[in-house]
Amino acid sequence: MDLFLPYIACLTLVLALFVALRPTSLSLRIFMIVVGVSAAGWLIGLVTGSLSVFGDVSQGLFFFIFSVCAVAASLRMITHDRPVYSALYFVLVVLSTAGLFLLLEAEFMAFALIIVYAGAILITYMFVLMLANQSTDSNELDSRATYDRVPREPAAAVGVGFLLLCLITGTVIGGSSSMPTQGSEQSQWATLEHLPKQFQASVLELDSTFPWPPISSPQGNMIRHEGDESYIVSSEGKTLVLPDELLPRNTQQVGWSLVNEFPVSLELAGVILLMAMFGAAILARRAIEIGEREKQKILLGNETESEEGNSGDQS
C-alpha cells in the first residue's frame, strides 16, 4: 500500500495537535482537535480499507466509533488546561478502550479495565488532584495555574510524536500483509481438556448415556477436529459432536492461561503490588516526620535550627 496518504494523515494530526496545545482561544483549539480527530479517523479508514473487514458492517461501525471516541478523548485530555477534566477525559478513553475489548471478545478484561482503571486508579488520581490543586489566590479571575496553560516545548514533542506515529503506521501497513497466519479456533478447545470435571459434566448433560471417558486420538487429544466440527469418540466407537456452547468462557480461558503459562509472573505481580504498598506507606510516613521536625523547630527556637536543618537535608 502506498504510504503517502497515511503519512499526510499523521502530519495533519500532529500539526492540529501542535496548534491545539498552544494557549490560544478555546474555539480555535476545539476546531483543531476536530481536525486532528478527522485526520485520525481518515488514517484508521486508510489502514482498514472498509468496514466489512471486521466480518460484519455493524462491528466495523462500532470499532470506528469506539476508536474515534478514544482518540478524541485522549486529544482533549492532553490539551485541556484543567487537570480534573483531563482525568475525566481519561475515563472516557478507558470506557472506549473497554468497548474495543468487547469487540475483541475479551469481556473479562473489558470489565476489569473499567473496575480497576475507572473505578480505582482514576479515583486515586482525582483524590490527589483535589488534594494538591487548591488555588491559593482566589481573588485572581483565572484560577488555572500557568504550568497548566503554557506547554513545554510543544514543537519538539510534536516532532518526536510525528516520527513515532510514522514509524508505527509504516510498520503496521508494511507488515499487515506478512503477518503470521491466523491461529485456529481449535486451540480454544484444548483448554476444555484441562478442566476434566467441567468437561465430563457438560458432556454427560448433553448425552447422559455417553460412556466416560472418551478415548484419545493418536495425537493424544481427547477432542478431535474435522472441518468446523469438534467431536469425541468413546471406547465403544460412539461419536458425539460438541456444540460451541461447550467452549470454555473467556474468563476460564484467561484464568487457565494465567495459572498455566505464567505462574511465576503471577507471583511477581503480587510482590510488585506488595512493594508498591510498602513504598507508598514509607513515603507517607516520612512526610509526617518532616512535619514533626518542622514543628519541633518552631517550638525549640533558633538554637537548634542549624542542626535540625542539617539533619533534615541529609535525610
Add this chain to the structure above:
Amino acid sequence: MTSSALAGYLIVSGLLLTIGLIGFLVRRNLIVMFLCTELMFQGAAVAFVAIGRYLFDYSGQVMVIFILTVAAAEAALALALVVLLHRQRDTLDADAYGELYE
C-alpha cells in the same frame, strides 16, 4: 478477524501511544504527566488484546492483567511521591523541581 482489522486495532493503539507520549513531553503538571503514561499503557493493552485475538492466544489478555498491576503500583507510588513533593514546594510544576539533578 482479518489482518486488515488487526491493522486497524494496531493503528488505534499506536495513536493512543503517540498521543500519550506527546502529552507526557508537553504537559508540565506532574499528575497529568502520570495520566499520560496511563494513556500509553492503554495503547499497549489494545495492541496485546488485538494480537491475542488474532492468534487465538489468551496470553495477550493475561498481559493486560500485568499491565493493570504495573499501572496500579505505579499510580500508588507516583502519587505518593507527588503528594510528598507538593508538600515541600507547594506546586505541581515539573520544572520547579529542576534542581533535583544537581
